[in-house]
Amino acid sequence: MPEALNLVDDARPAQREAALELLDFLETQAPFPGPARIGLTGPPGAGKSTLLDALVRALRQRGRSVAIVAVDPSSQRSGGALLGDRARVRSARADPGVFIRSMAARSRLGGLADATHASVTILAAVFDCVFIETVGVGQSEAEVARVADSVAYVAQPGAGDVLQYMKAGVLELPDVFVVNKSDRPDASQTAAELATGLSLSEPGAGGWTPPVLLASARAGTGIDAVEAELERHYRHILESGELDARRRRAREAFVIEALTRRYGSFGLDRVGGPDAVAERLREAGQSSFALVGELSRRIERALAAPAAPR
Amino acid sequence: MQVNSLGLTEAQPENNAIRIAYEALGVTLSRRARCRSLQLPAWNEALGLPRPFDQQWALRTQQILALESDLLEYGDLFDGSSVVAQKVDELLSGAREELEKVLAMGGAVPAVENAYMKQRLVESNTARVRAIESGERIVVGLNAYTEAEPSPLDEGGRSILRVDESAEREQIERLRAFRAERNPKEVEAARRALADAIANGQNAMPPSIRAAHAGLSTGEWADVLRERFGEYRAPTGVSAQPVRVSSESAERVRARVQDLGRTLGRPLKILIGKPGLDGHSNGAEQVAVKARDVGMEVVYEGIRLTPEEIAKSARDEGVHVIGLSILSGSHGVLVLDVLHHLRADRAAEIPVVVGGIIPEEDARKLVAAGVRRVYTPKDYDLARIMSEIVDVVAETATAA
Numbered sequence: 001m002p003e004a005l006n007l008v009d010d011a012r013p014a015q016r017e018a019a020l021e022l023l024d025f026l027e028t029q030a031p032f033p034g035p036a037r038i039g040l041t042g043p044p045g046a047g048k049s050t051l052l053d054a055l056v057r058a059l060r061q062r063g064r065s066v067a068i069v070a071v072d073p074s075s076q077r078s079g080g081a082l083l084g085d086r087a088r089v090r091s092a093r094a095d096p097g098v099f100i101r102s103m104a105a106r107s108r109l110g111g112l113a114d115a116t117h118a119s120v121t122i123l124a125a126v127f128d129c130v131f132i133e134t135v136g137v138g139q140s141e142a143e144v145a146r147v148a149d150s151v152a153y154v155a156q157p158g159a160g161d162v163l164q165y166m167k168a169g170v171l172e173l174p175d176v177f178v179v180n181k182s183d184r185p186d187a188s189q190t191a192a193e194l195a196t197g198l199s200l201s202e203p204g205a206g207g208w209t210p211p212v213l214l215a216s217a218r219a220g221t222g223i224d225a226v227e228a229e230l231e232r233h234y235r236h237i238l239e240s241g242e243l244d245a246r247r248r249r250a251r252e253a254f255v256i257e258a259l260t261r262r263y264g265s266f267g268l269d270r271v272g273g274p275d276a277v278a279e280r281l282r283e284a285g286q287s288s289f290a291l292v293g294e295l296s297r298r299i300e301r302a303l304a305a306p307a308a309p310r
Numbered sequence: 311m312q313v314n315s316l317g318l319t320e321a322q323p324e325n326n327a328i329r330i331a332y333e334a335l336g337v338t339l340s341r342r343a344r345c346r347s348l349q350l351p352a353w354n355e356a357l358g359l360p361r362p363f364d365q366q367w368a369l370r371t372q373q374i375l376a377l378e379s380d381l382l383e384y385g386d387l388f389d390g391s392s393v394v395a396q397k398v399d400e401l402l403s404g405a406r407e408e409l410e411k412v413l414a415m416g417g418a419v420p421a422v423e424n425a426y427m428k429q430r431l432v433e434s435n436t437a438r439v440r441a442i443e444s445g446e447r448i449v450v451g452l453n454a455y456t457e458a459e460p461s462p463l464d465e466g467g468r469s470i471l472r473v474d475e476s477a478e479r480e481q482i483e484r485l486r487a488f489r490a491e492r493n494p495k496e497v498e499a500a501r502r503a504l505a506d507a508i509a510n511g512q513n514a515m516p517p518s519i520r521a522a523h524a525g526l527s528t529g530e531w532a533d534v535l536r537e538r539f540g541e542y543r544a545p546t547g548v549s550a551q552p553v554r555v556s557s558e559s560a561e562r563v564r565a566r567v568q569d570l571g572r573t574l575g576r577p578l579k580i581l582i583g584k585p586g587l588d589g590h591s592n593g594a595e596q597v598a599v600k601a602r603d604v605g606m607e608v609v610y611e612g613i614r615l616t617p618e619e620i621a622k623s624a625r626d627e628g629v630h631v632i633g634l635s636i637l638s639g640s641h642g643v644l645v646l647d648v649l650h651h652l653r654a655d656r657a658a659e660i661p662v663v664v665g666g667i668i669p670e671e672d673a674r675k676l677v678a679a680g681v682r683r684v685y686t687p688k689d690y691d692l693a694r695i696m697s698e699i700v701d702v703v704a705e706t707a708t709a710a
């Protein structure tokens with residue numbers, strides 16, 4: 001498992017090939033729906049990792065195995081990163097039923113490491129439940145929504161924050177809101193503000209109204225409700241067909257991003273642009289990874305060919 | 311008042327005796343600001359655990375000060391000194407400013423929880439370490455006047471306390487014997503009563519007392535609490551550190567880290583772990599910050615990890631190298647244990663470097679056991695250590 005994760009993070013050409021092959025196999029063989037992929041995002045220090053710790057403990061008590069991908073920002077200046085989430089997820093300890101991989105966001109602004117989609121694909125083949133933690137500052141909600149089936153936004157008590165969230169457009173994507181640190185006095189006020197803010201925005205697609213929950217990861221209260229709501233959301237999107245659509249969009253986004261990062265939108269246009277990618281993925285049978293491989297080769301050929309005369 | 315041992319050096323350790331005496335003077339000279347009680351470190355605490363002899367020497371240092379000098383016979387020597395008055399004002403206003411900040415966060419408890427205090431500690435130590443590295447701050451014997459006559463005090467690195475390894479075994483045996491004599495039914499019932507009480511938010515004291523009478527050990531008692539509440543992890547204080555303006559040597563290492571990342575296929579990833587029970591995290595924190603500053607991806611898990619946890623983390627995280635920091639003197643057992651678990655986890659190829667208060671003789675043993683580099687307090691140049699870690703990873707990569 002760890003070796004497979006190393007492989008999909010490896011930029012060397014031979015390793016890349018091998019990784020695409022492995023991932024292609026995993027994606028085409030994966031039974032639907034497979035394990036839930038749950039994104040946790042929210043401002044720095046809101047208690048995402050501590051909440052994960054509590055959730056993991058609850059899941060372990062019921063015998064479910066859990067994998068976590070925890071993404072932390074890279075320093076733009078040195079390129080290095082301090083990956084500190086693992087320190088908070090104490091329940092992992094020496095338990096083989098809990099797996100954590102910390103990743104640096106590297107040059108990606110939205111907070112999701114390049115290899116996230118691939119890593120989640122691998123972990124979903126082995127564990128009963130996969131979590132993705134990212135620090136949220138406006139952009140990563142959208143990014144994490146692309147790899148996760150359900151997104152939980154973890155906020156902490158604090159006056160005025162909710163207005164900031166609304167400005168940043170944070171309230172639009174998450175499926176569940178958790179106001180953590182409910183052991184602090186101003187938590188219910190924040191939850192109330194958040195609920196008001198949500199009621200002002202467009203009702204969510206597909207008949208799902210995001211709940212606002214109060215929890216204290218530290219005191220261990222409200223954790224069951226968070227778990228129950230996440231489970232309810234998963235069932236909801238599974239039954240409505242939204243899960244299938246989200247997974248497909250995740251694959252699309254991955255292919256488009258992988259290609260644009262390497263060849264730019266100019267390169268992507270050489271093989272028909274985003275629409276062609278969506279089209280190709282709708283034809284069943286091919287994985288997003290195989291498609292990246294195939295389209296890369298076609299783009300490289302197209303770019304190598306002499307430009308057509310005007 | 312405990313005079314801290316942070317300033318003690320492993321290089322020319324005899325100088326520490328002088329440092330300690332001067333520091334003792336600093337906290338006793340003013341009558342009105344005099345400490346009420348004083349605990350001095352031993353001269354060899356940067357080498358290992360002090361022996362009774364070394365502790366006696368520390369005690370004599372303050373007895374000489376108290377009883378042979380006439381310090382105690384006068385009023386406050388600083389009364390009327392404008393220099394001292396000004397310094398006091400500076401300290402006061404600095405302290406008030408800091409207090410305001412902490413109050414604005416809601417008080418000391420929130421300031422611990424949001425890691426503010428820990429971050430400030432790490433920051434100020436980072437500044438100190440950097441000043442020593444650059445030579446801006448002089449530490450005699452360490453980064454200045456480093457030439458030294460052979461020391462008769464340093465008997466081949468053996469001038470420290472050696473804990474008999476059988477002590478641990480004996481203690482475990484005693485515990486085992488104690489447990490065997492308990493009434494298992496009573497123990498189980500007491501354990502359950504305690505678990506029920508905390509699950510229902512009831513007073514944990516009566517069932518704890520009952521558990522003690524039934525012979526539940528401290529460890530077992532704490533396990534019941536852990537199961538319910540998880541385990542407290544102190545904030546590591548390192549994540550919010552800004553990257554500092556780089557020195558030339560750091561710049562060079564950064565370029566090497568990047569190059570090696572290309573060869574490896576992904577950026578160099580390092581696990582910094584502190585196994586065992588000592589809470590002295592200064593060294594590990596500084597190394598973690600420096601590693602990040604030279605461009606490594608650093609997994610830092612904080613203090614009090616078991617060797618098993620470290621091995622699992624290293625493997626799960628896919629790191630290229632492990633740095634262990636141990637200041638408790640138990641490096642022998644702990645490091646060997648980590649190596650053992652790495653082998654058991656099929657991760658024996660991950661190279662291990664160790665830093666800590668480690669006598670030369672022990673360092674040789676660790677290297678013989680497979681540790682790739684050993685660093686002690688006299689290796690204060692973090693950029694050099696980083697550069698050597700790059701060497702170690704490169705060697706491992708080419709050997710594979």
Ligand SMILES: Nc1nc2c(ncn2[C@@H]2O[C@H](COP(=O)(O)OP(=O)(O)OP(=O)(O)O)[C@@H](O)[C@H]2O)c(=O)[nH]1
Nearest residue numbers: 044045046047048049050135181216217218423424
């Ligand atoms: N009072 C209180 N503090 C909490 C609670 N949950 C977490 N914390 C504290 O909040 C701080 C941050 O917690 P983390 O879990 O590291 O937060 P995070 O969102 O994962 O942080 P980043 O990954 O750095 O963005 C820690 O000091 C926690 O102890 C809670 O329920 N109540």
Ligand SMILES: [Mg+2]
Nearest residue numbers: 048049084085
């Ligand atoms: Mg976190």
